[in-house]
Amino acid sequence: MVARAYTVAFEGVTARQVEVQCAITPGIPAFSLVGLPDKAVSEARDRVRTALNSMAIALPSKRITINLSPADLPKEGSHFDLPIALALLAALEIIPTDAVEGTCSLGELSLDGSLIPVLGALPAAMAAAEEDRTLLCPKASGAEAAWVGATQVISAASLADVVRHYTGQSPLPPAEPGEVTSDSSGRDLLDVKGQERAKRALEIAAAGRHHLMMVGTPGSGKSMLAARLPGILPPLTAPEALETSMIHSLAGLLDEGGINRTRPFREPHHTASMAAIVGGGRRASPGEISLAHNGVLFMDEFPEFSRTVLETLRQPIETGEVMIARANAHVKYPCRFMLVAAANPCKCGYLSDPNRACSRAPACGEDYMGRISGPLMDRFDLRVEVPPVAFTDLDLPTSGDSSAIVAERVAAARTLQAARFETQDGIRLNADAEGKVLEQIATPDNEGRTLINKVAERFGLSARGYHRVLRVARTIADLEGSDDVRRPHVAEAVSYRLSFAADG
Structure with a gap:
C-alpha cells in the first residue's frame, strides 16, 4: 500500500x-x-x-x-x-x-x-x-x-x-487569524521646516505612485522628507495586504501572524548586493524591491549603489515584477513599488556653494551624477532639488499642512483612480496607465498639449518621458479634483521633470 x-x-x-x-x-x-x-x-x-x-x-x-x-x-x-x-x-x-x-x-x-x-x-x-x-x-x-x-x-x-x-482522541480547534496592525511612526511633515516644493513633490508621488528623485546638499532634509512618506500614504487595501503579506511570509517578516495594513517602507544601505536588492540567493528569496511591493523603496545615497544594482532596477520599475533566473528554475516575484531616491549633487555634497565646493567643481558634479545612467534617470517621474535650510530659518513658525491633511488629499486622489481603473486589469494607479488608457485619461486640453509639445521639442523628451509627464499631470489634476488635464497641471508636471536634468 x-x-x-x-x-x-x-x-x-x-x-x-x-x-x-x-x-x-x-x-x-x-x-x-x-x-x-x-x-x-x-x-x-x-x-x-x-x-x-x-x-x-x-x-x-x-x-x-x-x-x-x-x-x-x-x-x-x-x-x-x-x-x-x-x-x-x-x-x-x-x-x-x-x-x-x-x-x-x-x-x-x-x-x-x-x-x-x-x-x-x-x-x-x-x-x-x-x-x-x-x-x-x-x-x-x-x-x-x-x-x-x-x-x-x-x-x-x-x-x-x-x-x-x-485518531479522534483530542481534536484540535481551527486556528484564529492574527490581529490587523497598523504602524504609527508619529513623523509629521510639519517637522520639516521649509522645503515646500519638495513636500508638494512628495504629495504628488504618493497620490499616483510616481518615482521621485531628490537632490540636495547634506543635511537639507532629503531623508527626513522620505521618512514621512508612510504618514501620507493610505493603508493597504485587503487585496494589497494579502499580496504584500504573502511575500513577507516567505521572508519571515510577519510578526506573530498579524497582517500589517501599513504600506512597506524599505530603506536598504548603499552597500547592499544585487541579490539583496533584486532577490536571489540559495533559495531565490525575495529582495528589497519585492519586500517594498505596494509600498516605498527609499534608496539614500543613490549614486553610491553599485552600478550593476542600479541598472538592474530598470526592468522591474517598468514591468512591476522581477524574474530571478536560476540554473534549475525561474522564480517570479511582484515588485510594484514607488522608488524614492536621494542623492548629493556631487561627491563633497556642496556643488552649489562656492565657499564649500571642492576644487573640481563643476566637473565633480557631472562625474558623480553620471553614475546614474540616462535610461534609469528617465524613469523618474519627479525630480526635485532640495536646497539647504539656513539655521536662522529653523526658529521660524511651522508652515504648510500636516501629514494628516496631506494624507486626506492623497486618499481622495487614490479613490478617484480606483474608480477610474476599476474595470482595467493590472492598472490601479495613474503610474500604471499606458497606451490607449493613458490617452483616454490624460490627454490635456489644447493649451496643455501645445505646452508639452514645445517642451518635448525643446528639451528632447523621450517617448517614456513624454508619457510620464502626462501621468504626473493626471495625478495633479486628481489632487485638484479636476476631470480634465489642463495647462497648469501640465506646466507643474513639466517643472518637476526638468528640475535639474533634461532628458537626452
Whole structure:
C-alpha cells in the first residue's frame, strides 16, 4: 500500500502542490527519500525517525521509500518534515489515510516531536484553498495562515497533538487569524521646516505612485522628507495586504501572524548586493524591491549603489515584477513599488556653494551624477532639488499642512483612480496607465498639449518621458479634483521633470 500526504513547494509567491508518497516494502532496512530534495529535505529522515522514537513509535525493519512528486520539481526547505511524517504514520496505519489525503501540511519537526514554525504559511494556505484541502501547520504559524478564510486551518504544537487529532482522541480547534496592525511612526511633515516644493513633490508621488528623485546638499532634509512618506500614504487595501503579506511570509517578516495594513517602507544601505536588492540567493528569496511591493523603496545615497544594482532596477520599475533566473528554475516575484531616491549633487555634497565646493567643481558634479545612467534617470517621474535650510530659518513658525491633511488629499486622489481603473486589469494607479488608457485619461486640453509639445521639442523628451509627464499631470489634476488635464497641471508636471536634468 502507498500512503499519500500533501504539501507545497514554493516558486516565488506561488505554492505548487507536492504529493508525498510513502511505501513500506520487504527488503533490507533502509529509509530512502527521492524526488529532487535539497540538503534540508534529505535530513528530514533523521528528524522524522527521532521524533517518532520520542513518541515510542518504532519504524519497522523494512524498506521505507518516500517519493516527493512531481520528481522533477526542486524541493527546498525544512517544511517537508511534517508531511513526510504524516505519510509514514498513514502507511503504518496509525492515523487514517483518508484524513491525511484531505490535508495539506507543512512544518519542521524538532527531535522531541514538537513543531517549529516555517516560512510561507500564508501562500501555502492559498494553495490548500485552491485544492479544497485543510491546512495543517505549526501552532506559531496558524494565526498567519488563518487569514485565508477559504480553507480551514489546523495548528498543532507537536506531532503527538496531530496524532491525537486524527485518531479522534483530542481534536484540535481551527486556528484564529492574527490581529490587523497598523504602524504609527508619529513623523509629521510639519517637522520639516521649509522645503515646500519638495513636500508638494512628495504629495504628488504618493497620490499616483510616481518615482521621485531628490537632490540636495547634506543635511537639507532629503531623508527626513522620505521618512514621512508612510504618514501620507493610505493603508493597504485587503487585496494589497494579502499580496504584500504573502511575500513577507516567505521572508519571515510577519510578526506573530498579524497582517500589517501599513504600506512597506524599505530603506536598504548603499552597500547592499544585487541579490539583496533584486532577490536571489540559495533559495531565490525575495529582495528589497519585492519586500517594498505596494509600498516605498527609499534608496539614500543613490549614486553610491553599485552600478550593476542600479541598472538592474530598470526592468522591474517598468514591468512591476522581477524574474530571478536560476540554473534549475525561474522564480517570479511582484515588485510594484514607488522608488524614492536621494542623492548629493556631487561627491563633497556642496556643488552649489562656492565657499564649500571642492576644487573640481563643476566637473565633480557631472562625474558623480553620471553614475546614474540616462535610461534609469528617465524613469523618474519627479525630480526635485532640495536646497539647504539656513539655521536662522529653523526658529521660524511651522508652515504648510500636516501629514494628516496631506494624507486626506492623497486618499481622495487614490479613490478617484480606483474608480477610474476599476474595470482595467493590472492598472490601479495613474503610474500604471499606458497606451490607449493613458490617452483616454490624460490627454490635456489644447493649451496643455501645445505646452508639452514645445517642451518635448525643446528639451528632447523621450517617448517614456513624454508619457510620464502626462501621468504626473493626471495625478495633479486628481489632487485638484479636476476631470480634465489642463495647462497648469501640465506646466507643474513639466517643472518637476526638468528640475535639474533634461532628458537626452
